[in-house]
Amino acid sequence: xxxxxxxxxxxxxxxxxxxxxxxxxxxxxxxxxxxxxxxxxxxxxxxxxxxxxxxxxxxxxxxxxxxxxxxxxxxxxxxxxxxxxxxxxxxxxxxxxxxxxxxxxxxxxxxxxxxxxxxxxxxxxxxxxxxxxxxxxxxxxxxxxxxxxxxxxxxxxxxxxxxxxxxxxxxxxxxxxxxxxxxxxxxxxxxxxxxxxxxxxxxxxxxxxxxxxxxxxxxxxxxxxxxxxxxxxxxxxxxxxxxxxxxxxxxxxxxxxxxxxxxxxxxxxxxxxxxxxxxxxxxxxxxxxxxxxxxxxxxxxxxxxxxxxxxxxxxxxxxxxxxxxxxxxxxxxxxxxxxxxxxxxxxxx
Amino acid sequence: xxxxxxxxxxxxxxxxxxxxxxxxxxxxxxxxxxxxxxxxxxxxxxxxxxxxxxxxxxxxxxxxxxxxxxxxxxxxxxxxxxxxxxxxxxxxxxxxxxxxxxxxxxxxxxxxxxxxxxxxxxxxxxxxxxxxxxxxxxxxxxxxxxxxxxxxxxxxxxxxxxxxxxxxxxxxxxxxxxxxxxxxxxxxxxxxxxxxxxxxxxxxxxxxxxxxxxxxxxxxxxxxxxxxxxxxxxxxxxxxxxxxxxxxxxxxxxxxxxxxx
Numbered sequence: 001x002x003x004x005x006x007x008x009x010x011x012x013x014x015x016x017x018x019x020x021x022x023x024x025x026x027x028x029x030x031x032x033x034x035x036x037x038x039x040x041x042x043x044x045x046x047x048x049x050x051x052x053x054x055x056x057x058x059x060x061x062x063x064x065x066x067x068x069x070x071x072x073x074x075x076x077x078x079x080x081x082x083x084x085x086x087x088x089x090x091x092x093x094x095x096x097x098x099x100x101x102x103x104x105x106x107x108x109x110x111x112x113x114x115x116x117x118x119x120x121x122x123x124x125x126x127x128x129x130x131x132x133x134x135x136x137x138x139x140x141x142x143x144x145x146x147x148x149x150x151x152x153x154x155x156x157x158x159x160x161x162x163x164x165x166x167x168x169x170x171x172x173x174x175x176x177x178x179x180x181x182x183x184x185x186x187x188x189x190x191x192x193x194x195x196x197x198x199x200x201x202x203x204x205x206x207x208x209x210x211x212x213x214x215x216x217x218x219x220x221x222x223x224x225x226x227x228x229x230x231x232x233x234x235x236x237x238x239x240x241x242x243x244x245x246x247x248x249x250x251x252x253x254x255x256x257x258x259x260x261x262x263x264x265x266x267x268x269x270x271x272x273x274x275x276x277x278x279x280x281x282x283x284x285x286x287x288x289x290x291x292x293x294x295x296x297x298x299x300x301x302x303x304x305x306x307x308x309x310x311x312x313x314x315x316x317x318x319x320x321x322x323x324x325x326x327x328x329x330x331x332x333x334x335x336x337x338x339x340x341x342x343x344x345x346x347x348x349x
Numbered sequence: 350x351x352x353x354x355x356x357x358x359x360x361x362x363x364x365x366x367x368x369x370x371x372x373x374x375x376x377x378x379x380x381x382x383x384x385x386x387x388x389x390x391x392x393x394x395x396x397x398x399x400x401x402x403x404x405x406x407x408x409x410x411x412x413x414x415x416x417x418x419x420x421x422x423x424x425x426x427x428x429x430x431x432x433x434x435x436x437x438x439x440x441x442x443x444x445x446x447x448x449x450x451x452x453x454x455x456x457x458x459x460x461x462x463x464x465x466x467x468x469x470x471x472x473x474x475x476x477x478x479x480x481x482x483x484x485x486x487x488x489x490x491x492x493x494x495x496x497x498x499x500x501x502x503x504x505x506x507x508x509x510x511x512x513x514x515x516x517x518x519x520x521x522x523x524x525x526x527x528x529x530x531x532x533x534x535x536x537x538x539x540x541x542x543x544x545x546x547x548x549x550x551x552x553x554x555x556x557x558x559x560x561x562x563x564x565x566x567x568x569x570x571x572x573x574x575x576x577x578x579x580x581x582x583x584x585x586x587x588x589x590x591x592x593x594x595x596x597x598x599x600x601x602x603x604x605x606x607x608x609x610x
Contacts, residue, residue, distance in 0.1 A: 128504040131486030135494055135501040148495045176495045180487035257503050259589035 034059050034185075034343075039193040040202060042231050045116035047130045047188060052181045054189070057168040060347075062186030064164060065179060067346045070154050071134075072144035074100050079137065079183075082109040085344055088192070088274035088335075089113065095285025099143040106142070106249050108285035110270060111278040113192035113338060117232050123267045123283040125238055126257045130188060131180045148176055155179065192273055192338040193231075200332070201231075209332060216329025223297075223316045224272070224326070227308075233272040233333065239308040240265040242300035242315065243282060251284065264306055276331045277339065290330055294323040386555025387466055391432070393459040395449055396606070397423065397565045404451065404567060413572035416579045418525060420567065422512035423451040424498060426478050426491070430461055433471045435550060440464050446478060448491035448498060458560075468550040472561060476599065477508035477539030483532040505530050505588065508538045509599060511570060518583040525579060527570075529595045531588030538588070538596035544605035551608045562606035569602040570595065 034054050038044060052058075065071060067080040082097050083089040089112035091097065097105035107123050121127035127136050137143045138151065155161040155174045162172040169178045197217075199207040209217065220228075229235045238254040245251075245265065254263035267283040281287040287296065300307070300315030318326070338344075397404035399420075409417050427449055430442040442461055450456045482492060483505045492499075498507045509529040518525055531538045544563070551559050571577040575594050585591055 122502075126503040128484055129486040132494065132499070132501075132504055135499070139501040149497075152495060175489060176493055177487040177489045184486075259587065 034189055036189075037191045037193070039191070039198070039231070042193070043117070046119055047116040047184070049185070049188070052131075052184060054185060055168065057164070058182045058185045059189065059343075061161075061164045061168045062182035062184065063344070063347055064161075065183050066186050067348060070158070071138055071146065071151055072100050073146040073150075075154070076100055077144050079134070080346055082137075082143075083112050085341075085346075086339055087111070087277045087279075088339060089190070090278035093280075095280045097137075097143050099140070100145045103142045103145070105140070106251055107283050108280060111274055112187060113190045113273060113335075114232055114271065115190065116188045117236075119236055120268070124254050124257050125268055131177075131184050133187075134180060134183050152176060152179070186344075190338070190344055192335040194337040195273065195333045195335040197329075197332040198335070210328065212325050212328040213332050214329075216325035216327070217332075219318070219322050219326050220329055223318065226310060227269045228272045233275075234269045236269060238263060238266040238268055240267075240304060240306045241282075241297070242302075242304050242307050242311050243284075243286070243296070244301065244304070246284060246286075249284065253283070262306060265304065266306060272330060273333050274335055274338070276334050290327045291323065294318060294326060298323065388463045389466060389553040389555040390558065391461045391464050391469075391551065391553060392558065392560040393427075393430070393461060393472070394560055394562050395427075395457045395459075395565050395603070396562060397451055397457070397567065399567045406452075410568070412568055412579075413576050414578050416515050416517040416571075418513055418515040418517075418579065420451075420511060420513040422510060423567070424507075425449055425476055425509040426498070426506065427459060428475045428478055428482075430459070430472070430474045432461070432464060432469045432551075433473075434467045435470045436467075438467075440469075444490075445474075446482065446491050448496055464553050466553050466555050468552050469546070470550050471543065471545045472551075472605075473541065473543040475539050475541050476603070478506040478532065479539065480532045480537075482506070500528075500530060503588070505532050508532075508596070511567070515579045515583070517579050519580045520583045524583065526584045526586065527595060528586045529592050529599075531592045531596075536589050536593040538592050540596055540600040542603050546605065546608050549608045552610045557610060560609040562609070564604050564606050565602055566604070567602070570599050573598060573601060 034056060036045075036049055036054070065079075066083075067078050069075045069078040069081070071078060077098075077100050082091040082094070084092055086092070091109035094109065096107055097109050099105060110123070115121075115130055118130070121130065121133045122136055127133045135148065138146050138148065152174050155165075161174065165174050165178060166172045168182055171178075196207055197209070199205055200209050227235055227237070227239060240253075243265075252264050254266040254268075255261065257263075275281075275290065279288055279290075281290070281293050287293050297311070297316045298318040300311045302312060302314060399410040402408065402410065404420060404423070406419070406421055409419050411417055425448075427447045428445055430445045430447075432440045434440075443463075447459045448456060449459075478492065482488060487494070492506070494501070498510065499505070500507060507528045507530045509527070511525070511527045513525045514523050515525055516523060520526075529538050546561075551561055553559060574597055577595075577598070585595060
């Protein structure tokens with residue numbers, strides 16, 4: 001009987017082996033999971049990943065694209081050139097963008113984080129969806145200066161990218177949709193919600209604000225929170241904040257998109273998260289310090305077209321001590337965990 | 350030993366049965382009975398004209414303002430195709446977005462597939478792309494931004510693109526550039542077309558290739574209600590009231606010619 005048992009076993013094995021079904025190897029995600037996050041007390045984001053399901057392969061492809069100058073006309077400028085992680089993905093020491101052939105743009109490179117809550121993108125709100133946002137800097141002649149078609153040809157010619165697209169989307173064929181969706185995974189998962197202020201708000205780790213920081217927070221609630229609204233620290237509306245118009249550029253802002261004179265000189269309210277890191281400030285990077293910004297808001301000239309009603313009467317009534325306290329508070333909005341998160345770092349270094 | 354051999358045979362049999370792929374015995378083929386088709390394909394052909402002259406990219410034409418012009422690029426979207434049967438039931442094409450590009454003749458004949466068999470009396474579609482697809486992020490197919498019909502700096506599709514030249518153009522390079530877009534509000538630039546086939550019907554049987562001929566007169570772009578003067582109106586690349594002016598002009602640009610069954 002033992003012989004029978006062995007033979008049956010062997011043949012059973014043979015049957016299974018000859019009909020073998022390839023086992024699916026499921027690779028584990030990195031320890032720090034790539035998942036949608038809605039921090040406590042935040043509204044639901046505008047973009048959800050329901051049609052662009054999150055995977056590590058898509059995220060890794062999006063990151064590779066973000067940091068690859070292949071997306072620019074002459075393969076010299078990447079998204080990461082003007083969006084550096086150590087300054088919350090703004091561009092350190094650059095008032096306006098620096099493009100191919102040393103071309104100089106007209107607007108300041110904003111920080112990138114919590115992008116899935118933004119209803120509109122760019123300082124003038126010209127872009128209406130996170131997935132198509134990369135088209136704007138890629139095709140702007142002063143920035144990356146590229147037509148999307150040659151970019152796709154370059155990606156298609158690269159065995160590295162063919163392989164990455166295959167892993168991420170199941171096809172080696174590079175399409176703009178898959179390219180944009182991968183980039184959306186990388187940028188859309190850049191969540192920043194772990195500043196000192198967030199920990200204080202969530203009562204985590206016994207974090208407390210100092211007296212100056214608390215005074216600053218209260219001044220912020222009185223003077224700033226209408227536009228730089230918690231918890232995202234922006235209402236994402238478009239406003240003229242009273243900056244003198246630079247006659248060399250005469251950037252009309254939102255009017256460029258809407259053709260509406262009521263939108264002349266209006267720009268999107270930036271988030272104040274990580275603001276201590278994202279200098280220079282304003283849509284054209286004219287101010288280098290937070291002190292200069294607050295000095296501006298404390299002394300707004302009333303004669304500008306479409307000046308925001310909240311800034312009439314010469315702006316905000318802030319003493320020099322108030323400004324110091326507000327700056328102390330703004331410094332608590334830096335999310336050092338985000339700035340050092342290796343998932344968002346340039347994979348080439 | 351006999352038992353072992355039996356087992357061998359049985360196991361071998363099981364292994365074959367378990368793994369059977371295409372090793373089955375040839376069965377007698379049943380007499381082919383083709384079921385009556387329930388759907389067919391309808392072609393919509395867009396013939397491009399300037400008044401009575403067929404459009405090409407070489408010839409010069411004259412518009413209502415008596416400006417001489419040539420056309421070098423003509424692209425536009427046709428979307429949301431709907432066909433109505435004589436019993437008033439409708440067929441709505443799914444994912445109905447077609448880019449007509451005169452430089453690519455194959456794109457000037459739209460294949461509307463999976464149309465239920467029947468007699469159709471009318472056709473409607475939109476020139477342009479609906480608001481929803483302008484707001485939905487990265488698209489594929491004819492809506493792929495790589496088709497050059499999506500503005501990068503102000504999101505939205507260019508519904509209609511006409512480029513060319515005119516000696517009367519006010520532009521220094523004598524160019525004509527009309528990129529017409531804007532997907533919402535009072536200045537939206539999509540225009541709806543609705544054609545009744547008069548006394549004829551388009552009959553889909555599933556075995557024929559019916560075709561509906563439509564004529565596109567580019568001179569209508571330059572007139573009615575607004576006569577375009579290329580000395581001053583030679584460039585349009587943004588949304589707004591000026592874009593609407595051109596859209597109002599092209600709203601009567603397409604007409605129904607005839608049906609082939």
